[in-house]
Amino acid sequence: MRSKVLSSLVMAVAAMAVAAQPATAQSGLLKKKTKLEPITLAAGKPLAAKPYELEAGKYYSIDIVADGSQELGVAGPEFFRNVWVNEIVINDVEVRPLGIDSIEFDGEGKATISFIPIRPGIFELRIPKTTGDTQKAVFNVKG
Secondary structure, three states: OHHHHHHHHHHHHHHHHHHHOOOOHHHHHOOOEEEOOOEEEOOOOOOOOOOEEEEOOOEEEEEEEEOOOOOEEEEOHHHHHOEEEEEEEEOOEEEOOOOOOEEEEOOOEEEEEEEEEOOOEEEEEEOOOOOOHHHEEEEEEEO
């Protein structure tokens, strides 16, 4: 009986010690970022050269670059609902959004999105109100 009580006490103390440790797993994950080829917003040019091949649970960043030739943006509610966005950096200002559907550029500029895909699937960022294949960036997310 005494050994069961002692064993239970040791396990309880060990559990409390683990619980008291700082959460370092997430911060470690956010240090191993893969930089993707940028998405380019320019009149008459494709957004991306080829589909992006991603893995759910890995950390990525992508630049969205507008050349200012036309007021353009990208929308992708399904993409943004299936990734966790860590931050969006615009002109050295870091934004940590709870949700996003689109980004629009009125002129030349760059936005960097850091994110982790959380669900496998095929998702798109597309220039709103367009239908052409060159007017979208496709993200193939594997499980």
